[in-house]
Amino acid sequence: MRESIVSLTEFKSSASQQIRTLKDHAEPLVLTQNGRATAVVEDYAQYQRQQKSLALLRLMVQGENDIQHGRLTPQSKVFDHLKKRLNAEKEND
Structure with missing residues (x-):
């Protein structure tokens, strides 16, 4: 640039x-x-793109840090939790 x-x-x-x-x-x-x-x-549009890129990089670093420290949740457990939340929301509607 x-x-x-x-x-x-x-x-x-x-x-x-x-x-x-x-x-x-x-x-x-x-x-x-x-x-x-x-x-x-x-330019403001360029600034916004830069901020989004930085936020994504921060999330990637945080994810890598979580992996290194064993802070993981199995995919099946995440999906089960999401299904329960969605079902609870449907029941409340």
Whole structure:
């Protein structure tokens, strides 16, 4: 993924154009202040995709950790539990 680097002053003077460019090119914009990177601006759709990917990775790590520590439930037990819950909900309707 490429990124563009722009000073905060330049971003302030052309924010609308910079935002349009973000949407068109889907690459983050690194803002600098006094020559140092201080913030990143990115398209909201890209941000959402990134957040979903991070959440999925966290779940995978948690799953691996559960496996390593023996925190497992047999598939048959899970399905039996789900069937009981579904049947209970049907009875309540």
